[in-house]
Amino acid sequence: MFGRQLPEIVTARVPGPESERWVERLARTECPSLTMRRARRAERSGASHDPIVWARAAGANVEDADGNVYVDLIGAFSVCAVGHAHPRVVEAAQRQVALLPHALGDVHPSVAKLELLDRLADWVPFDARIILGLNGADAIAAALKTAVLKTGRPGVVAFEGGYHGLMYGPLAVCGSHPGFREPFAEQLNPHVRFLPYGDAAALADGVDESIGAVVVEPALGRGGLVFPPDGFLAAVSARAREVGALVVADEIFTGFGRTGVRFAFEGAFEPDVLCVGKALGGGLPISACIGTAEVMQAWGDPDREAIHTATFAGSPVSCAAACAALDVLEEEDLIRRSREVGARWLGELRAALGDRVTDVRGRGLMIAVELASGERAGRVTQALLSRGWLVLGAGPGGRSLQLTPPLNIDEALLRGFTRALVETVEATP
Ligand SMILES: Cc1ncc(COP(=O)(O)O)c(C=O)c1O
Known part of the structure; x- marks a missing residue:
């Protein structure tokens, strides 16, 4: 069900053609600093930083203009504690x-x-x-x-x-x-x-x-x-x-x-x-x-x-x-849930990632996975995006992946993300 589903990518690559069309239009009307910043980041990390264009969202899911479904581990900058469109x-x-x-x-x-x-x-x-x-x-x-x-x-x-x-x-x-x-x-x-x-x-x-x-x-x-x-x-x-x-x-x-x-x-x-x-x-x-x-x-x-x-x-x-x-x-008793689910997930992330990353830290559902450099974090972020997982770099150089999902996110989605993260970190130089 949209809101609690695992990622579903239907386009050959991400961003898909509809998102790309929108982003071209964006570059014509939006303040150029944002488009130029994406270009600079792409240059530094060697991975595209073109955005997907969001069309709708519910619970922990976001759907883009191409119909790709993502899991939002950022919780829209920590805004969606109760999930999208509760x-x-x-x-x-x-x-x-x-x-x-x-x-x-x-x-x-x-x-x-x-x-x-x-x-x-x-x-x-x-x-x-x-x-x-x-x-x-x-x-x-x-x-x-x-x-x-x-x-x-x-x-x-x-x-x-x-x-x-x-x-x-x-x-x-x-x-x-x-x-x-x-x-x-x-x-x-x-x-x-x-x-x-x-x-x-x-x-x-x-x-x-x-x-x-x-x-x-x-x-x-x-x-x-x-x-x-x-x-x-x-x-x-x-x-x-x-x-x-x-x-x-x-x-x-x-x-x-x-x-x-x-x-x-x-x-x-x-x-x-x-x-x-x-x-x-x-x-x-x-x-x-x-x-x-x-x-x-x-x-x-x-x-x-x-x-x-x-x-x-x-x-x-x-x-x-x-x-x-x-x-x-x-x-929904979400504060207790944040505490309990967060502690469990932190333990799972630490056990699964081991020394593949430089640090995993957190309290409640505010968790960071730190990589050796911002460039690597950028490539991991982009690779996760293409698999349907939305994360964001934070901190100096964007080295830490910010994980701040909705407080009512299904734990099955968190476990799915942990597996995807381990595979992505292993496969990404
Ligand atoms: C701790 C903190 N204070 C203030 C702000 C600014 O909030 P806004 O972007 O809504 O102006 C932010 C935004 O990320 C924040 O994280």
């Missing part, structure tokens, strides 16, 4: 779009938005006040502004390898690839300091009284699925508290069960501000900057003009989809 999410979004697709933002809110705010407040372990956005970068921007309002300090500490989105505010704190920032450096917040991720010893000097916010991912997502050593996150939080800076947990990648717990900060530290996105909307665009009531008081002054708002923030359709996605996470 019937509950689809039904909620359809109902909402017919009922009220749009309300009046910060002036006259919608019932759907209020319902989501209540749900989110119940999901976090502190008294929450929330700003909704449309994408992850929106949530980080709101968190950075919160820190300035609360502390009056422009300084921010972020970490090498961290990814927080590419809009101007977040871009300044984005440490995963200097190339993201360089062309725009003169327009970015100059008060940002990057510290090595995982190095608690660097905190004492790096985080001082000039710093208003420390922005940290509890595990690096796009930066390569890196899990910091025990005690690092607690040390970040303790040092921030010591100097009066806010701790901003960026859980846009890790939130809502990805690592086998609700939020990856749990048990390690207590954030002042928690940023979530991706999985929240069940596939629709929405994010949230969730601060403690005490910290968010800094937005105070009720007489002032609303100083942070956006036309579509709190879109009723996205809010309704998000409420449905949270229902699914709870009713």
Whole structure:
């Protein structure tokens, strides 16, 4: 059944002719940087990086424009925790779009938005006040502004390898690839300091009284699925508290069960501000900057003009989809499933791959298989694609294969992937 099926490739090669036709059209209309980037990657790895063009998706499956069926091990950038087009999410979004697709933002809110705010407040372990956005970068921007309002300090500490989105505010704190920032450096917040991720010893000097916010991912997502050593996150939080800076947990990648717990900060530290996105909307665009009531008081002054708002923030359709996605996470017990299935799969991957790869690491259904070089990972990714398995390179040079499937994916598909991965790694130089 589409949604839970093994790959089925019907064209002689991948991408098939329909995808190729679409990609030619894409090159005529899309910003050229994306097409040129693919060409450069192909040159480096010696394998094509032409994309398949997605036509439909359900559960763990994606079908391309040629009718090839893939298993999505990326979970659409960790967005599809509940799978693609979950019937509950689809039904909620359809109902909402017919009922009220749009309300009046910060002036006259919608019932759907209020319902989501209540749900989110119940999901976090502190008294929450929330700003909704449309994408992850929106949530980080709101968190950075919160820190300035609360502390009056422009300084921010972020970490090498961290990814927080590419809009101007977040871009300044984005440490995963200097190339993201360089062309725009003169327009970015100059008060940002990057510290090595995982190095608690660097905190004492790096985080001082000039710093208003420390922005940290509890595990690096796009930066390569890196899990910091025990005690690092607690040390970040303790040092921030010591100097009066806010701790901003960026859980846009890790939130809502990805690592086998609700939020990856749990048990390690207590954030002042928690940023979530991706999985929240069940596939629709929405994010949230969730601060403690005490910290968010800094937005105070009720007489002032609303100083942070956006036309579509709190879109009723996205809010309704998000409420449905949270229902699914709870009713299908997906966080426990992520923890248990993830632990089993990690063990299977390690046993099957042995020393054919340089590392296999993970928590819950956030797993990385690291290869010796980005070039090799690129060739493996492309070979897997042609067999119907969607994976993506992450981290420095794209050396780690990012495995972040839907949390409700069938274990038969994971076992099938493990076998395909071993064969592909063996056959790919
Ligand atoms: C940890 C983290 N923060 C922020 C973002 C930015 O989110 P968006 O691309 O929705 O703006 C991402 C996106 O990958 C992310 O992984």
